[in-house]
C-alpha cells in the first residue's frame with residue numbers, strides 16, 4: 083500500500099543553520115501520526131517544508147505515491163495536503179465565513195463551498211454562531227477551530243497540524259482533538275500533528291516520531307513511545323528506574339541540538 | 343464654486359492614480375513610482391484608439407493599455423526581484439517610469455495630444471460654477487471605477503484573496519493563493535483605473551509624454567492621505583490636493599501651484615504620516 087504521505091531524506095537549512103537532517107517518515111492513509119520533540123527541534127520547519135511554505139531542496143516528499151518535487155504550494159494543496167500552521171494564522175481582518183471561503187480557494191471551480199462550510203459549522207458550532215465576526219476578534223481556541231475549518235475547506239486527504247493545543251484550555255484542546263479523530267473516522271483523513279503536549283498527542287495518535295536536533299531520534303507506536311524511557315524522561319520528569327538510560331540518551335539529544 | 347468644480351474633476355484624476363498606488367502597495371508593500379507614467383501610457387493608448395473608436399471606446403482602450411503596461415512591468419521588472427528588498431523594488435519602479443516616459447516620447451514626440459469629448463456641447467452650470475460635460479464624465483468614470491473596485495474587494499473571491507494576501511501573506515500561501523497571480527491582478531487593476539481615468543481627462547485638456555512624473559507625485563500624495571490603505575479616503579485626498587493646486591493657481595500664481603503641492607507633501611509627511619486614516623501603516627511597509 084502506498085503511504086498517504088512519505089518523506090525521504092529531507093534536509094533543510096535557514097542560511098547556514100542546518101535545521102533538518104535527513105528526515106524520513108511515512109504515514110499510512112487514515113493514520114494519525116504525531117511528531118514530538120523539544121523546542122527548536124525543527125518540527126514546524128518540517129511541516130512547512132512538506133506544505134511547501136519553505137522550499138524543498140534536499141530529499142523527497144510524496145503524497146499518495148506522487149512525488150511533489152517541482153510542485154508549487156498551491157498544487158500541493160490541490161493534491162490534498164494542507165497545513166494548519168503554528169499560531170493559527172487566520173486572516174484577522176476578514177470575517178469567519180470569508181476565512182472559510184478562502185480555505186477553499188484551490189477548489190474554487192467546484193461549487194461545493196456552501197456545503198463544505200456547513201460541514202465545518204457542524205463540526206464547530208461555535209464558528210457558525212460567529213460566522214460574520216472578524217476572525218481577529220475570536221478567542222484563541224475559536225481561532226484554532228477556524229484554522230482547522232479553513233484547512234478542511236480544501237478537502238484535504240492529509241492534514242498537517244502544528245501545535246493545535248498551543249494556548250488552549252484542556253477542554254478546548256480535547257474538542258479540537260476529538261474533531262480530528264472524527265475526521266479520521268468519517269473521512270479517512272490522514273493526520274500529522276506536531277505537539278509540545280506529548281501525552282495529549284500520544285493519546286490521540288496511532289504512531290509517533292521523536293524529532294530532536296533536526297533528526298528523527300525515535301519512532302514507534304503511541305504505546306511504545308509512551309513507555310519509552312527517553313520520552314518519559316523528557317515529558318514526565320523521568321521515572322527513577324529509567325534514569326541512567328534516559329540520561330544518556332537525553333544527553334545525546336542535547337548534543338545534537340548544540341551541534342546545529 | 344468654480345474652484346470646487348475644477349478641483350473635483352482634477353481631484354478625481356489624482357485620486358484614481360492614488361488608488362493605483364494603494365492597490366499595489368496593499369498587496370506588495372512597495373510604492374510603484376511608475377504609476378503616473380503608466381497612466382500616461384493609457385492616455386496615449388486612448389489617443390491612438392480614438393482614430394478608429396468613439397471617445398468612450400477609446401477611454402476603455404486607455405484602461406486596457408494601462409493595465410497591460412502595468413502587468414508587463416510587473417513581470418519584467420518586479421517579479422524577478424521579488425526576493426529583493428522593497429527598497430530595491432521601489433527604486434526599480436522609478437527607472438521603469440523613466441523608461442516608459444522615454445518610449446512614449448520616442449513614439450509620439452513631446453507635443454500635446456487630444457481627442458474629442460464623449461458628449462460635445464456647452465459646459466454645464468452647477469450652483470453658479472461651470473463644468474465641462476467631459477469633466478462630469480471623468481468624475482462619473484472615477485466613481486464607477488471606485489465602486490467597481492470596492493465591490494471587487496468585498497464580494498469576489500479574487501478580491502478577498504487579495505485582501506487576505508495583504509493581511510497575512512504566509513497564511514495566504516498556505517491556502518494556495520499565489521503571489522504571482524495576486525500581483526498580476528493588482529497591477530492590472532491599478533493600471534486600468536489610472537489609465538482609464540487619465541484617458542477620460544484627455545479631451546478636457548491635453549496629454550503630453552512628460553506628464554507622468556508630476557501626475558504620479560500628486561497621486562502619491564493622495565495615496566498618503568488615504569493611509570496607503572483606504573480607497574475612499576484616497577479619492578478625498580486627491581480632491582484636497584487638487585483643491586490646494588487650483589486655489590494657489592487662482593490666487594497666487596499658476597506657476598507656483600506645483601511647488602505648493604510638493605511643499606504640502608513634505609509638510610504632510612512630517613505632520614501626519616498616517617494621512618486621513620487613524621493608524622500609521624508603517625507596520626505594513
Ligand SMILES: Nc1ncnc2c1ncn2[C@@H]1O[C@H](COP(=O)(O)OP(=O)(O)OP(=O)(O)O)[C@@H](O)[C@H]1O
Pocket residue numbers: 096099101119120121122123124125126127128168278
Ligand atoms: N525563519 C527562520 N530563520 C532562521 N532560523 C529559523 C527560522 N525559523 C526557525 N529557525 C530556527 O530553526 C530551528 C527549528 O525551528 P522550528 O520552528 O522548526 O522548531 P520547532 O520544533 O517547531 O520548535 P517549537 O516547538 O518551539 O515550535 C530553530 O533553531 C529556529 O531558531
Ligand SMILES: [Mg+2]
Pocket residue numbers: 125126127168244
Ligand atoms: Mg514549532
